[in-house]
Amino acid sequence: MANVNHATLTDPNLHEPKGIAAAPAGQVYIADGAGSGSWEELARYVNGYVAFDAATPAYQHSVTTGFTALDPTFTVSSNNGFTGLSSPNARLRYDGAETITAFVQFTVSFKNNSGSDKDVEIEIYKNGSSFNGAHTIVTAVNAEWKSITIPDIGSLSTNDYIEVFVKGSSAFTLDIASASLVISGVPV
Numbered sequence: 001m002a003n004v005n006h007a008t009l010t011d012p013n014l015h016e017p018k019g020i021a022a023a024p025a026g027q028v029y030i031a032d033g034a035g036s037g038s039w040e041e042l043a044r045y046v047n048g049y050v051a052f053d054a055a056t057p058a059y060q061h062s063v064t065t066g067f068t069a070l071d072p073t074f075t076v077s078s079n080n081g082f083t084g085l086s087s088p089n090a091r092l093r094y095d096g097a098e099t100i101t102a103f104v105q106f107t108v109s110f111k112n113n114s115g116s117d118k119d120v121e122i123e124i125y126k127n128g129s130s131f132n133g134a135h136t137i138v139t140a141v142n143a144e145w146k147s148i149t150i151p152d153i154g155s156l157s158t159n160d161y162i163e164v165f166v167k168g169s170s171a172f173t174l175d176i177a178s179a180s181l182v183i184s185g186v187p188v
Contacts, residue, residue: 045184046082048074052178059176063168091163100185108179112140115171
């Protein structure tokens with residue numbers, strides 16, 4: 001039997017890819033490098049955010065000289081494969097079956113509400129520990145709004161969770177006008 005290139009096939013010899021009948025909607029075939037593969041989600045994503053409110057403010061956090069978790073009430077939107085949790089603190093948990101390489105980005109608008117200027121460190125955590133290099137420091141100026149964005153990339157597996165921690169050069173109240181924790185990833 002002669003070899004025939006798929007590109008030259010015509011009806012009625014055209015066919016769907018192997019396993020397509022069992023593939024869930026929206027999935028793509030990912031080769032495993034060993035002559036096989038599986039049907040998986042094309043992308044996983046979520047946005048957990050704190051709606052903007054500079055007057056009230058949207059969220060206040062008592063910063064200490066040791067790292068403590070930010071614990072606002074997140075609204076979860078544009079979600080595929082994550083769960084927003086509030087216990088023991090605000091976090092986004094990855095629920096997908098496949099391991100993904102994830103881009104994580106935290107953006108926050110904040111000000112110091114406690115008199116003199118204070119340094120504040122903000123760090124993204126994965127499963128209760130520092131997530132790669134996602135750690136920054138900025139001076140929280142009394143009564144002056146600032147905004148920062150912290151990006152990072154890393155691996156997430158089923159039940160891994162992402163949260164944000166802060167600490168200060170001394171104790172103070174951090175007013176947050178808005179915050180957004182965005183995660184997007186693809187299977188590895």
